[in-house]
Amino acid sequence: MTTSTVPAAADGAAARAWPRPAPPLLALLPAWSALGLAVAVGRAPAAWWVVAGLALAAVAALDLVRLLRRPTPHVQRRTADTWPVGVERAVTLTVTGDARRQSVDVFDLHPGGWAMTGLPRRLALRRGQAASVDYALRADARGDFAFAGVQLRLQSPWRLWQQSRIAGAAQRVRVFPNFAPLAKFAMFSAEQASRLVGAHLKRRRGEGTDFHQMREYRVGDSLRQIDWKATSRARRLISREYQDEKNQQLVLLLDTGRRLLARDGALAHFDHVLDAALVVAYLALRQGDGVGLLATGGDGAWVPPRRGVGAIDELLRASYALQPQPVATDFLAAATELSLRQRRRALVMLVTNLRDEDMDDLLAAVAVLRRRHVVCVASLREGSLDEALAADVVDLPGAIRAGATAQYLAQRSAAHERLRGHGVMVLDVTCAQLAAALVEKYLAVKRDGLL
Numbered sequence: 001m002t003t004s005t006v007p008a009a010a011d012g013a014a015a016r017a018w019p020r021p022a023p024p025l026l027a028l029l030p031a032w033s034a035l036g037l038a039v040a041v042g043r044a045p046a047a048w049w050v051v052a053g054l055a056l057a058a059v060a061a062l063d064l065v066r067l068l069r070r071p072t073p074h075v076q077r078r079t080a081d082t083w084p085v086g087v088e089r090a091v092t093l094t095v096t097g098d099a100r101r102q103s104v105d106v107f108d109l110h111p112g113g114w115a116m117t118g119l120p121r122r123l124a125l126r127r128g129q130a131a132s133v134d135y136a137l138r139a140d141a142r143g144d145f146a147f148a149g150v151q152l153r154l155q156s157p158w159r160l161w162q163q164s165r166i167a168g169a170a171q172r173v174r175v176f177p178n179f180a181p182l183a184k185f186a187m188f189s190a191e192q193a194s195r196l197v198g199a200h201l202k203r204r205r206g207e208g209t210d211f212h213q214m215r216e217y218r219v220g221d222s223l224r225q226i227d228w229k230a231t232s233r234a235r236r237l238i239s240r241e242y243q244d245e246k247n248q249q250l251v252l253l254l255d256t257g258r259r260l261l262a263r264d265g266a267l268a269h270f271d272h273v274l275d276a277a278l279v280v281a282y283l284a285l286r287q288g289d290g291v292g293l294l295a296t297g298g299d300g301a302w303v304p305p306r307r308g309v310g311a312i313d314e315l316l317r318a319s320y321a322l323q324p325q326p327v328a329t330d331f332l333a334a335a336t337e338l339s340l341r342q343r344r345r346a347l348v349m350l351v352t353n354l355r356d357e358d359m360d361d362l363l364a365a366v367a368v369l370r371r372r373h374v375v376c377v378a379s380l381r382e383g384s385l386d387e388a389l390a391a392d393v394v395d396l397p398g399a400i401r402a403g404a405t406a407q408y409l410a411q412r413s414a415a416h417e418r419l420r421g422h423g424v425m426v427l428d429v430t431c432a433q434l435a436a437a438l439v440e441k442y443l444a445v446k447r448d449g450l451l
Contacts, residue, residue, distance in 0.1 A: 015149070015166040019067055025060060025160040032056055060160050067156035067163055071098040073125060075150045075167040077108070084178040086266065088115075088138040093150060095133070095167075097125030105153035106133050109166070111145035111173075114138060139175040142271070143321045147171040176320040177274050214238055248451045249290045249305045250442060251342055251373075252277045255352035256322055257297030257329030262353060264383050264431045270324040272431035273351045273380070278315065280349070280438040285309050287446070292342065293318060296334040298325025302341060331358070335365035339372065347374045347445050349438060354379035356415045366424050374450050376425040376441055379416065383430050385409060 032052055038044040074096040107120040118135030149166040217237030230238040260270035281291040290305035293315055299322045348369055369375045388405045416426045429437045
């Protein structure tokens with residue numbers, strides 16, 4: 001939680017707009033004009049109109065001077081430096097008055113486009129007293145953003161004028177992927193967290209490559225698990241139990257090109273990809289493996305594999321501002337770069353939205369990667385395709401839409417089969433299924449000893 005404070009003296013002329021007439025003054029002007037009309041038709045002396053005009057001008061000028069001399073209230077904003085995307089958070093504004101009594105309209109200049117409730121608000125301030133405003137704000141995109149101060153609309157003492165002023169300082173915030181699920185996983189074991197994601201785990205008791213513990217023999221244990229020396233000492237059958245090997249490496253290869261600009265719901269495909277990548281990365285780190293990341297296509301980033309749950313912070317910092325760009329991804333160049341950077345054998349999970357026209361480039365990239373690494377390609381499928389195929393056909397446009405969707409999915413399936421024919425693991429999943437599919441495949445690779 002951070003606080004942004006700027007005293008009133010820091011507000012310069014650039015932070016003040018020129019005062020504007022308030023509704024009471026605008027209401028007096030037509031009254032003065034009506035008096036002039038009465039003078040014009042001989043219903044009132046001309047002196048009345050002149051005296052009324054001079055009095056109105058004098059009162060308005062005096063009220064304007066008093067407004068200009070009125071100090072800008074102190075403003076203090078309390079909000080976090082880091083925000084999760086798509087999650088509503090509270091922001092508190094504390095306004096302290098320096099005048100004897102004044103009415104102030106408050107509006108925070110938050111990043112544009114964010115969903116907001118609770119502003120603007122009108123406050124009645126007294127000298128030295130503070131009033132607080134709480135409002136709710138939801139970030140709708142990842143990246144770096146800024147609050148550009150707080151807009152205050154001050155009323156003159158006689159309420160004939162109003163003036164807009166900017167108080168407080170600009171404050172930068174960083175919007176990360178929603179890390180709440182990762183915090184929730186911390187309360188569970190790696191296996192329990194995997195089940196929470198939705199991964200279907202297939203356990204094979206006692207098998208693995210790293211020694212875990214000694215225990216009593218159980219029906220179903222193989223003879224090679226029996227430790228005969230321990231059995232002789234204990235005078236009962238004792239088995240060795242193994243677990244999956246640790247200190248292996250996982251590299252997430254994320255496509256940031258035009259394929260990931262598609263949207264499912266409120267988020268772009270890349271936001272779903274990033275959320276799922278962080279989930280599988282966190283669980284892999286919990287398993288004792290090292291996790292790295294290479295983003296390619298649009299925005300780029302490289303994080304070498306690191307071990308320890310704390311490495312998730314480095315992955316978050318490197319990826320939170322990544323955005324897909326309307327450019328074609330060069331898969332072969334990405335595979336070459338990864339091969340040069342990652343010398344140790346690893347499970348490489350390439351996440352993209354595969355099209356049949358990408359196949360030649362992707363097959364060449366896979367051939368480069370498979371010389372050293374185990375490769376899995378996760379291909380995102382738009383949820384709207386499944387909906388279009390499942391919809392009832394009641395007219396010709398609907399039949400054409402269903403036929404085109406079926407043909408597209410058939411071409412997509414054929415592209416996946418070509419990849420599988422080259423020994424590549426392929427996941428054809430929707431955004432909602434991606435996290436569970438990645439975790440399940442990662443655990444299956446470890447269980448089968450493919451690394």
